[in-house]
Amino acid sequence: MGRQLLLEHIAVPGIETFEVYRKMGGYASVEKALKTMTPDQVTEQVKNSGLRGRGGAGFPAGMKWSFLDRKSDKPRYLVCNADESEPGTFKDRYLMEKIPHLLVEGMITSSYALGAKTSYIYIRGEYMYVLQILEKAIREAYAAGFLGKNILGTDYCLDLYVHPGAGAYICGEETALLESLEGKRGNPRLKPPFPAIAGLYASPTVVNNVETIAAVVPIVNLGGDEYAKVGVGKSTGTKLISASGHINKPGVYEIEMGLPVEEFIYSDQYCGGIWKGRKLKAVVAGGSSVPILPAELILKTAKGEPRLMTYESLAEGGFISGTMLGSGGFIVMDETTCIVRNLWTFARFYHHESCGQCSPCREGTGWMEKVLHRIEHGHGQMSDIDLLVDVAKKIEGNTICPLGDAAAWPVASAIRHFREEFEYHVKYPEKVKNPKHFEEQLLVNR
Amino acid sequence: MATEKETIQFSDSALSKAKEIIGRYPEGKQKSALLPLLHLAQSEFDGWLSPAVMDYVASLLQIKPIEVYEVATFYTMFNLEPVGNHLLEVCRTGPCWLRGAEDIVKRIEQKLNIKVGETTADGKFTLKTVECLGSCGTAPMLQCGATFFENLSEESVEMLIEKLAKQKRSSYLRPTEINVG
Structure with a gap:
């Protein structure tokens, strides 16, 4: 196991309580920042760390902070x-x-750096029980003098609240999130102005992912330069990877950037290999929005180099033969997976989650879902495959927010790498009647 | 429905909770409390938001009823029609599908003798499919009120239904303590 900067103490009994967390060295970054650093010095450390936004876009966090008005x-x-x-x-x-x-601590240290006196954690509504865990942690932090007035006897005051969403993927887009936090529908805003100039209540605002804010804790504790020594090149530090699908050990793993993908999939320290003794077929490496890659291209780049878990290595080959690290949502598919059916579930997702503001996305996601539904269920025509590519192209880049791109990329990449599978569905409709058609065929052939 | 409106009123504890929530936002920005208040209202009034309940929330926040309707219809967690005591929301997106979510849905449909989107005749259960709930590493899964039931099998989901059938309405705010292994 590589270095753990975020989850090092996760297995310590009682780590969810203030008492144990503090005993394990928690809140040191708040003490260090508030007592020995100016806000700008904290921002400087985050810049030096090379930390990139962990929500999916990978934008340098320190730069985002420096844009704040x-x-x-x-x-x-x-x-x-x-x-x-x-x-x-x-x-x-x-x-x-x-x-x-860890998140509460990161919020305090980061709020200090940005000069925020009120901060919010916008959590998806389905995580209602997690909201309560956070609220308990916040109450404990207030009681211990790490939140509220004159934190640790300094001039700095901060109030921190948790705010629930109510079931809308689009609110993960930062301007939609701000609309939602203002009590409105989650329709993304036109940019500019960017939130750094006019965000929440038209005030200067920074929106950062949970993991990004948590990473500020080790950055301040170690110093930005030390943090930057972990990882490879411009992919500094560690990354939390959510591993799911057809693997022996699904779960969350903190990896040092630069870990080979092959080791991540097959090592018992991580995913533990493909379940049921089956073979790897494909991986979606960074959440459903990023391009899908077949086994040979996720393990090695088109040039034959081992693929690494970094922003750069996963993107090697562009969208022709590469993908993206994205959010680190690593979805593994075994040899029985129907790529068309998996894609149909994704298309249904984006159709459901489109906010409806831009017509290419509102209409296009629905068309893609319908066409994929008919191909998957054996009612498709050969021309439907290029129709999908055409619709995806016309959504991409033509919407206010990136949801349109996120819906288009999985479709385009699945057809790029698995076109013969789409053709198979059109040619042999009777063979795809059973929803588990490929699994059934594998079992028969064995 | 003026008579019905008069009966819509938060309990004292919910009302003080609502006031506390409104206080989290700056002066004049009380509309920010809309989503948390709708969650609270849904929990208080049988798991769904009737027009009268939405009007009540509008009055608490001193905003127009339309501002509540347009928001309540946007977010999928708000039920705009009555639902059963236990709303079973099965995740159906890719990662859960890979681990057998379709079999879970089918088994629930058989067990309860309803289809997705329907409520049992006794009003105990409503079945829905939903999009990714962020529980992909413990798939397949379903959410019931504030509780996630994870790593489901066809057998364990049957057991869950039997246990839930003996309970009162599932809470939208507090997780329940049911273990189905």
Whole structure:
């Protein structure tokens, strides 16, 4: 197992309580920041760390912080994006549920750096029981003097609240999240202005993912330069990977950036290999939105180099033969998986979750779902396959927010790498009648 | 329905909770409390939001009823029609599908003799399918009120239904203590 910067103490009994968390060295970053550093020095450390947004986009966190309008006379806000909804992603829930004080600590240190006096954690409504765990942790932090007025005897004051969403994937998009936090429908805003200038209540706002904010804790404790020594190149630090699908050991794993994908899938320290003694067919490496890759391309790049768990290595080959690290939602499929049916569930997801604001997405996601439904159920035509590619192309890049792209990429990549499987569904409709058609065929052939 | 409206009123504890929630947001930004208050209202009033309940929430926040309706219809967690005592929401997205979510749905349909979207005649159960609940590593799974039931098998989901049938309405705010292994 590599270095653990976030989950090192996750197995300590009682780590969800303030007392145990503190005993294990918790809240040291708050003490260090508030007592020995200026807010700008904290931001500087985050810049030096090379930390990139862990929600999916991978934008440098320190740069995002530096965009915050510090000259405005309006209050500044830090909002934590805990609206984890990207299919295949469950790392933030794990972190908040098991070690809630890590997020609370990260929120305090980060709010100090940004000059926020009120901060919110926007958590998806389905995580209602996690919200209660966080609220308990926050109450404990208030009682211990780490939240509220004059924290640790300094001038710094901060109030922290948890706010539930109510079942809308789109609210993971930062401007939709802010709309939702203002009590409105989750329709993404046109940018600019960016939230750093006009975010929550039109005030300067930073929105960061749970894992990003948690990573500020080791960055401040170790120093940004030390943090940057972990990992490879521009992929610094550790990453939480949510591993799901046809593997022996699904779960959340903290990996050092740079771990070979092959080791991650087959090592007993991580996924423990493919279940039921089957072979690997495909992987969606960074949540449902990123391009799917067949086994040979997820293990090795098109150039034949081992694929690593980094932003750069997973993207090697662009969208022709590569993918993205995304949110770290690592979905593994064995040889019996029907790529068309899996894709149909994703298309249904995006259709359901489109906010309806932009017509290419509102209409296009519905068309893709319908066409995939008929191909999967043996009613498709050969021309439907190119029709899907055409619809995906016309959504991509033509919407206010990235949900349109997120819906288009899985379709385009599945057809790019598994076109023969789509053709098979059209040619042999009677062979795909059973929803488990490929599993059935494997069992018959054995 | 003026007479019905008069009967819509939070309990004292819910009302003080609502006031506490409203206080989390800056002066004049009380509309921010809308989603938390709708969760609270749904929990208080039998698991769904009637127009009268939504009007009541609007009055608490001093906003127009339309501002509540447009929000309540946007978010899937708000039920705009009555639901059974136990709303079974089975995740059907990719990762859960890979681990057998379709078999779970089928087994529940057989057990309860209803289809997805329907409520049993005795009003105890409603079955829905939902999109990814962030529980992909413990798939297949379903949510009932505030509780996640994970690593389900066809057998364990039957057992869950039998246990839930003996209980009162599932809470939307507090997880229940039912273990189905």
